Amino acid sequence: MSRIFVALAAVLLCASLGWSAKMAPSEVRWMDYSKALDTAKVTPKLILVSLYADWCIPCLVMEKTVYSDASVVGLLNSRFYPVRLNAESQDSIICDGHKKTVNRCFFDVWELNALPAFVLVAPKGMSILTVVDSMSPDEMQLLLYQFIEKQKEWFER
Numbered sequence: 001m002s003r004i005f006v007a008l009a010a011v012l013l014c015a016s017l018g019w020s021a022k023m024a025p026s027e028v029r030w031m032d033y034s035k036a037l038d039t040a041k042v043t044p045k046l047i048l049v050s051l052y053a054d055w056c057i058p059c060l061v062m063e064k065t066v067y068s069d070a071s072v073v074g075l076l077n078s079r080f081y082p083v084r085l086n087a088e089s090q091d092s093i094i095c096d097g098h099k100k101t102v103n104r105c106f107f108d109v110w111e112l113n114a115l116p117a118f119v120l121v122a123p124k125g126m127s128i129l130t131v132v133d134s135m136s137p138d139e140m141q142l143l144l145y146q147f148i149e150k151q152k153e154w155f156e157r
Helices: 002-023 033-042 057-065 070-079 102-109 137-154
Strands: 046-052 080-086 092-095 098-101 117-121 127-132
Touching: 033 046, 033 080, 033 092, 033 117, 046 137, 070 080, 070 137, 092 102, 098 102
Parallel strands: 046 080
Antiparallel strands: 046 117, 092 098, 117 127
């Protein structure tokens, strides 16, 4: 009887571990902007900055769909330093060599005017390009692959 109980417990444990692994959402490992800049100088990768605001409905949709997609999460975590910044933040950061608030970087340096927005930053800290658009997981994955394809030439910036 005890062997049956142990076997049943083992089966239930394995099943629950397998179920929880499938149910656990994969998460983007968002980094602090300054830490991403410092880390990229030592171990070069592109920095992908995702700009949002609490009131931005497409940003919230992307948070639930794009940033929980396993393929997107895998690409962001392995090939980029992902950073999330609130576009309305008054925290100071260095953007393209200028110390400004995130909000002023959004408008003055990156010349953005809508959300969601993305800034691709080279390992040396200079912005490469900006994108303003809400995307599906497939669209984001395609965009990330395009960035990866061109990264060698962008590392020089």
